[in-house]
Amino acid sequence: MNGFLKFALGLANMPERTVAELEGSLPDFDQLAALAKELEPMLNEAGPLIGQATPHVQALLPILEKLLPIVQKAAPIVQKAYPDIKAVTPTIQDLIAFARRA
DSSP states (O other): OOHHHHHHHHHTTOOHHHHHHHHHHHHHHHHHHHHHHHHHHHHHHHHHHHHHHHHHHHHHHHHHHHHHHHHHHHHHHHHHHHHHHHHHHHHHHHHHHHHHHO
16 A cells, blocks of 8 residues: 555544555455446446436336236245256257257
8 A cells, every 4th residue: 555545544543454454455446446447338338228228117117016026926936946947948949849840
């Protein structure tokens, strides 16, 4: 950590432990800053699309609020059935492929 920054934090009465934790987190902050820089063009590109989508999402919220309890009830059933669905999927795919050839 920059000595001047350490000095300034000391003047601001920041506890030494907090300064040490901050210093230990600097590599993580550096990685986050690099990722943010990498994401920036994509976020800039997505911004107008998010703006266009916002009214549609807001219109869907009342429907989603009604749908959520149904999904919550169905989720355990789907989780229970998932291994069986996964097991029979290749057979079903083969059957569909066979039916399309005929």
